[in-house]
Amino acid sequence: MSSITPEATEPEPAQAAPTAGPKRPRVPFWAQVFIGLAAGVVLGFVARQFDQAWLAETLKTVGGIFVQLLKVIVVPLVLTAIIVSIANLRQVTNAARLAGETLVWFAITAAASVVVGITLGLLTNPGARATLDTSAAKAPSHTGSWLDFLTSIVPGNFLGLEVSTSADEAGALTSSPDFNILQLVVLGIALGAATLSVGAKAEPFVNLTRSALEVFSKLVWWVIKLSPLGTAALIGSAVANYGWDLLGPLAIFTADVYIGCAIVLLVIYPIVARANGLSPVKFFAGAWPAIQFAFVSRSSIGTLPLTQRVVTHNLGVSRDYASFAVPIGATTKMDGCAAVYPALAAITVAQLFGVDLGLTDYLLIAFVSVVGSAATAGLTGAVVMLTLTLSTLGLPLEGVGLLLAIDPIIDMIRTATNVAGQALIPTVVAKRHGLLDEGVYNANTFGGADARLELDEDEVSVSHSSDTRADDESRVAVPA
Template identity: 65%
Template sequence: MHQTLGAPRRAPKGLSVSDTTTTKPQRRLWLPSFSVQVLLGLGLGVLLGWVALQMGDTAAGDANWLATTLDTIGSSFVTLLKAIVPPLVFLAIVTSIANLQKVTNAARLAWQTLLWFAITAAISVAVGIGLGLLFNPGANSTLSTEGAEAVGTTGSWLDFLNGLIPGNFLGLGAGTQVSADAGGGLAAKTSVSFSVLQIVVIAIVVGIAALRSGKAAEPFLAVTRSALTIVQKVLWWVIRLAPLGTLGLIGHAVATYGWDLLAPLGSFAVAIYTGLAVVLFVVYPVILRTNGLRIGSFFRGAWPAIQLAFVSRSSVGTLPLTERVVERNLGVPRSYASFAVPLAATTKMDGCASIYPAISAIFVAQIFGIDLSFTDYLLIAFVSVVGSAATAGLTGAVVMLTLTLSTLGLPLAGVGLLLAIDPILDMGRTAVNVAGQALVPTVVAKREGILDVQQYDSASAEDLFRDDVEDTDEDTGPDALRAGAGSDAAAADRREPVAVS
C-alpha cells in the first residue's frame, strides 16, 4: 500500500513516532571563538619564544630545536597563505570584471580608490614628519655612524614601470641563491617568486578581453567562477590554521630578534610606533567617523587581518585574509573588493611607505649632521605619496627608504644603521599597512552607496567561518552594486554564525 502525501507516518510495532524521528545529537568538540584562539596562540607563542631564548643558540642556521620548530610552523603558515595569493588574485579580478560589466560607475570606483590611497598616505606622512621633528630621533640617539655601510638593495623610480610589465603570463620569477654548506662547499637554492602587481595587470587584461569576446568567453568565465569557489574553500581551510601560525610567528620573533638592540635606537623606535599608533587609532577613526562609519565595527571586523599582519610581517601573505574580512566582515561587495584589496596590498602602505621613511629620513639627516630644508620635507611627502607605487614591484620598507634617501641626497649608509631593529618595527608597520588596505575599500564603498551597512555594523571575526554563507557572487553582482548592497534585501540573508566543530 502506498502512503499518501502528507499522511502521518506509521511507526513500526512497539515504537512511537517520536522514537523514530528523534535522533541522538552529535557531540561537537567545543572550541573558543576564532579571536580567542588567535590570542591564545599569541600568548603561548610569546611564552615559547621566551623559553627558546633562554635555551640559547637562536641565530639562524644554528638555532635550538624549539626556535627551529617555531620558525618552521610560522614560515609554513605564511607560505601556505602566499601560495593561495596568485590564483586568488587572478580568478577574483577576472570574475569581478565580469560582474562589473553592467556597472556604470566602475571607473569612478577605481579613481576613488586611488584618490583615497593618496589622501591617507599624505596624512600619514604628515604625521611622520611631525613626530620626526618632535622626537628628534637622530639627535637623541647614542648610535655611532662608524662602520655604517650602504645596503645592496635600493629603490628606483623606474621600478614602477618594470613592475607593471609581466615577465611571463603568470607574473612569476625565479632566483638562485648560492651559500656555503656544512661541508665547506657551495650549495645553490632556486626559489620561485611572484609579483602581485603583475598578476593584477594580467588579470585585468584577461578580464577585459573576456568581456570583449562576448558569448565565446562565457564557458571560460564559468570555469573561472567555479575555480574561484574552490580556491576560496582552500583559503578557508588555511585561515583556520591562523592561531597555530600566530604561535610560530610570534614565538620565532621573540626568540630571534634582538630586543636589547632597541636601546641605542630607543628614541627612533618610540617615534615610529607612536606614528603608527596615531595613524591606526586616531587618523583612521577620524576618517571612519567623517564618512558615517562606526569605529568599533571596523576594528572588530578587520582585526583578524591586522593581527595576522603584525605577527607575519607580510602584507602579501595577509592578502587572502584581508580580502576575506573586507567582504565577509566589513560588507564591501566582492566585485569591488577583489580589485581594490590586491591593488592596495601592492601600492597602499601607510606604515612602510609613509610613516617609516619620513621619520627615518629625519633620523639619518640628524645623525649625519645634515640640515633639511622646507623643500626637503616637501620631497619626503611627495616620495611617500607616489613612491609606494614606484616600489610596488619590490618588497620591504628598506627599498622605500633607500628611494627616499637617494631622492633627498642623504647617505644610504644610514639604512644599515636601522636594519638591526627593522624586524621589530616591521611588525607595527605591516599592521598599519593592512589596516589601511581594509579601510580604503570600506570608505569608498560607503561613499558610493554600495556598502552593506548592516553587515558592517554587525561585523565579527566569526563571520569569516560562517558555513551557512555560500561564496558566490549573487549578492555582490552588478544589480547589488547599482542598487546598493546596504539594502534590506541584501542584509536579510544574514544568519547566525555556527559553532566551529
C-alpha cells in the first residue's frame, strides 16, 4: 500500500492542460444592450432621413413584438409569484405592517416628486412660453375618474383579461387581448390567502404553483436575453417616427419634464437611499438594466419581469417580499407619469388657456399625484392620470390633445423614473426590516450587476429551490 506522493500527483495537471482551450471573448449583457441602443439610433436615423418607410415599420413591429412578449409572460409570473409569496408567509404575524410601510414610502417619494414638478413649472412658466394654437385642441375620448379604482380592482374574469379595440390610419378596427395588472394582483392575493386558509390540503396546489413559477421565471429570462434586439427596435422606432422636430412649440415643457425626472432620479432617490444606509451608486448599478430598458420600451408593465429580477438578483431583496412589492409598485408607483408630469402639464395647460392657479389648486395637484395613481391603476398611460388631474382642477381637457404630439418622447424619461422608484422602495423597506442581502447589494458595480443576471439557468433554479420554507419564513419575518 503506497501513499500518494507529489510525484504521483504531478502528471494530473499535464493531462488536464490540453483540454483547456482558449475561451471565446464574451460580450457583457450591458454592452450588448448599449450596442443595440446605438444600432437602433443609427437605423432610426436612416429610416427617417432617407424616408425608408419599410425600415421604420420593421423597427416598430419588432419592438412591439418584444414588448408584447414581456407583457404576456407578466400574467403567469405575477400570479404565481404572489401566490407562492403568500404561502411562504405562514408564520409571519406582521406582514400587513410591511405592506403598509411600502405604501407609505410610495406616498412620501410621490409627494417629493410632485413638489419638484410644481416648483419647475412655477420657475419656468412652460405654458406662457409655448407657441401653440389652442383653437384646434380637442378633448380626449376617455378621462380618468376617481371611481376607476373601484372598477379596476374587481376582476372581469379569472385572469383579468380584456379585449381592446382600436382603429388604424385606414379606419379598420382591430381587436387585441389585454390584461389588468391590478386585477392580477388582487387575484393572486385572494388565491394566496385561500391556500393559507385551506392549510395542509392546499400543499399540492402550492407545490404546483411553485414549480410553475420556476418555469415562468426561466421563460422570462429567455425573453430578457432578447433585450439587445428589442432595444435596437424600440429606440430605432422612436427616432424614425418622432425625431425631435415636434419639440419646438413645447421645448420648455419638454425640458422641464426631463429635468424634473432627472432631479427625482439623481437627487430625491439618492437622498432616500442614503437616509436608509444604502449606497445610491450601488442601487443604480444594480437597477440599471431595468431603468435602461424602461427608457426605451416606455412600459412599466413590460419592464416588470426585468424589474422583479434586478430587485431580487442584483439588489438582494427577499424574493417573497419582492413578489408583493414590485407588482404593486408597477401599478401605483409612478413618480414620472403620476407626479412630475401631471404637475407640469397642469401648470402648462392652465397657462395656455389663461387660467390662474391658486394655492388650493397646487395642493389639489399634490393630492391627485399622491393618491390619484391608485384611481387609475387599472388603466394605462399618463394621459389618463393627466385627465384626472385636469378634471379635478376644472381645467380644459382640450389641453391634453396639445401635449399628445410629444408624449412618446417625454414618456421615455417618465417610465425610467417610474421603474427606478419601483425598484428603490422595496429595497429601502427590505433594508429597514432585515429582508435585504447587503452582501449582494454592496457587490453591485456597473457591468458587474448585469453579469449577475446572466447566471446559468441551472444556477438560478438551484438558488430559487434551495430556499426552504423555513428559510423563507425567517428571511421574511419582520421584527415587531
